[in-house]
Amino acid sequence: MSDGAPVLELRSLEKHFDTTSGITETIRNRLVGEGPKLVRAVDDLNLTLAENQVQGVIGESGCGKTTLLRTIIGLYDPTGGEMRFHGRPTSEFTKDEWKEFRRHVQIVFQDPFNSLDPKFSVRRTLAEPLEIHGIDYDRTDIEEMLESVGLTPASQYIQQFPNQLSGGEKQRVAIARALITEPDVILADEPASMLDVSTQAEILNLLNELTDEFGVSMVYISHDLSTVSYICDHINVMYLGRIVEKAPTRALLADPKHPYTQALIRSIPIPDPHYDREQATIGGEPGDPIDMPEGCRFKNRCPERMDVCDETPLDVAPDGDGDREVACHLYYDHEERAGAEPKPAASDGGERP
Amino acid sequence: MAEPILEFDDVDIRYRTDGDDVRAVNGASFAIDEGDYFGLVGESGCGKSTIADSIVGGLDDNGEVVSGEIRFKGEQIQDYSESEFNENVRWKEVSVIPQSSMNSLDPVMKLSEQAVEMAKYHTDLSRPAALDRLRELFDVVGLSESRISDYPHQFSGGMQQRAIIAFALFLQPSLIIADEPTTALDVIMQDQIMDYINGLKDDWDVSMLLITHDISLVFENCDSMAVMHGGQIAETGTVDDVFDRPRHPYAILLQNAFPDVRFPDRELAVIDGHPPQLRDEVDFCTFADRCPWAEPACREGAPPATPVAGDDDHLAWCVRAGEMSELAANHLERSTESTSILEGGQ
Numbered sequence: 001m002s003d004g005a006p007v008l009e010l011r012s013l014e015k016h017f018d019t020t021s022g023i024t025e026t027i028r029n030r031l032v033g034e035g036p037k038l039v040r041a042v043d044d045l046n047l048t049l050a051e052n053q054v055q056g057v058i059g060e061s062g063c064g065k066t067t068l069l070r071t072i073i074g075l076y077d078p079t080g081g082e083m084r085f086h087g088r089p090t091s092e093f094t095k096d097e098w099k100e101f102r103r104h105v106q107i108v109f110q111d112p113f114n115s116l117d118p119k120f121s122v123r124r125t126l127a128e129p130l131e132i133h134g135i136d137y138d139r140t141d142i143e144e145m146l147e148s149v150g151l152t153p154a155s156q157y158i159q160q161f162p163n164q165l166s167g168g169e170k171q172r173v174a175i176a177r178a179l180i181t182e183p184d185v186i187l188a189d190e191p192a193s194m195l196d197v198s199t200q201a202e203i204l205n206l207l208n209e210l211t212d213e214f215g216v217s218m219v220y221i222s223h224d225l226s227t228v229s230y231i232c233d234h235i236n237v238m239y240l241g242r243i244v245e246k247a248p249t250r251a252l253l254a255d256p257k258h259p260y261t262q263a264l265i266r267s268i269p270i271p272d273p274h275y276d277r278e279q280a281t282i283g284g285e286p287g288d289p290i291d292m293p294e295g296c297r298f299k300n301r302c303p304e305r306m307d308v309c310d311e312t313p314l315d316v317a318p319d320g321d322g323d324r325e326v327a328c329h330l331y332y333d334h335e336e337r338a339g340a341e342p343k344p345a346a347s348d349g350g351e352r353p
Numbered sequence: 354m355a356e357p358i359l360e361f362d363d364v365d366i367r368y369r370t371d372g373d374d375v376r377a378v379n380g381a382s383f384a385i386d387e388g389d390y391f392g393l394v395g396e397s398g399c400g401k402s403t404i405a406d407s408i409v410g411g412l413d414d415n416g417e418v419v420s421g422e423i424r425f426k427g428e429q430i431q432d433y434s435e436s437e438f439n440e441n442v443r444w445k446e447v448s449v450i451p452q453s454s455m456n457s458l459d460p461v462m463k464l465s466e467q468a469v470e471m472a473k474y475h476t477d478l479s480r481p482a483a484l485d486r487l488r489e490l491f492d493v494v495g496l497s498e499s500r501i502s503d504y505p506h507q508f509s510g511g512m513q514q515r516a517i518i519a520f521a522l523f524l525q526p527s528l529i530i531a532d533e534p535t536t537a538l539d540v541i542m543q544d545q546i547m548d549y550i551n552g553l554k555d556d557w558d559v560s561m562l563l564i565t566h567d568i569s570l571v572f573e574n575c576d577s578m579a580v581m582h583g584g585q586i587a588e589t590g591t592v593d594d595v596f597d598r599p600r601h602p603y604a605i606l607l608q609n610a611f612p613d614v615r616f617p618d619r620e621l622a623v624i625d626g627h628p629p630q631l632r633d634e635v636d637f638c639t640f641a642d643r644c645p646w647a648e649p650a651c652r653e654g655a656p657p658a659t660p661v662a663g664d665d666d667h668l669a670w671c672v673r674a675g676e677m678s679e680l681a682a683n684h685l686e687r688s689t690e691s692t693s694i695l696e697g698g699q
Contacts, residue, residue: 060539166627196396198624201610229617254694267544268614271569273592280544285509
């Protein structure tokens, strides 16, 4: 790979949607001199995915995690910021390079019941990406891939159609389809959330094994912190379009810094009747991504709210821990930073002093 | 010992189809004591919602309780007619908190009007009295009283679910059936809703049947529980019984398959295969094909209810229940060796 650059790097990535509908509204906005109303679905987001790393992104529904995924895969054009793949900005990609990019970045969707073509046999489902990308293959390649996702004997599954498969088997086929082009990155959008508990464990274990075996990196998106913790090395907590905290999984769970992360972790029910869980104390619901509060976006629900929260918090390393980053006023000395620019170039994933 | 408010006694429920009937529930027996919160856990298609529907006479037209007894406050209700259900059970005695509140409120009617309508059909409350009552209940579930004349679409998902809880309490039922009440919600909102549901226990004289796939919600919020698999009840008992001494293989494996945020390094148990289709007579254990400890006897007849440790209230429907503590010793060892990683942060 090219000189140690991370596989995928997002720098201040931004995806805003214009909510203006129709020409009359556009004209009215022009006349009144107002800008369009924007949904700031992904806003100033930094993420670095190193080789063989599994980065989790968690957040509540509507926090922008699916928009993030779609922007990474190229379904949406980012409205700002930069995305680099092996060090090269995707904005400079030619059409051929985009095709190449899509071979190396594959996606596993949430819903295996809808993401497989019902008229494609398993063989054709797996052959399709290979044909699109002009990769030579024969039946053995496909059978081997099916075996590695645990669909054995492969010769039995290869002829089947999605309606003959159970939910877990469908998701295995979807994973095989993603892996067969030998990608560098898998984007997984809650791949286990539609499945029953017993099958969910199966898919989580499988993804764990496969990322090791095939040496792929993964961005794993979910709303469920308890499953994310089984699979990810690092967790990024997203709130209203921004990442408010990032840390290695264990560190994040054992010692969450951001009040939102603390609330998320304390809200997870524990499967143990003898455990007395300390409950979260936050109220309310995520705000509206159109009219977001000035400064910290979490301030209206935050139990630790201070006056300074009306200013946008910096991304800082809490307690000087270079592996972690938290965007919260609680964790830095404001006077010391007073001279600093309002938004530091804190995008290099923990390399700051 | 409290009297049971709801009892299922060897109940079979079938759905007639053009082909073979679907035997959705087979030989189900359990009891909910008055004032208890009872959790019914199982995977999709295991028959748990069918059980809920049968209590309020809400089975689909082709569904039927073919044998066994369902007793509500000692009275058999399995053969009730529509009007008997309306008269004696629905809303007044048993109310339902459905899974998707978004679809269960009338979108073109103000919430206040929906309450007035309910009062009109089931009580002699006057219109102002009904509105007063709704205001009071909005207060109970943490909604602002001024919003009773809003339309459902003006509420967020979590607020709609709270409004539904307020409606469920409206006629002071003695049993509330909550069918996956928080599945559509985010974890923080889920926690708040479960808090309200739990709070009802103290101030209202109400029992609860909580139906969910999420065993952690049951462990946290219920007094007793049943685990279902493939149309059969696998195990029933207090939550402590089922947690401390599970004796049905499915109850054991399900707990080990469930992610626990305290132990991110633990290997999750995998349960191979899937439940059978239930098209033929169910005279076998429906878990046998997925069970690592199955023996021929498991397929030779429906498993008998076996009291665990001589306790008639803790039952496992497994022919090998007596041996399970040795057979599944590996699985029953709790992660006592690895300590919870949450403690440090709190």
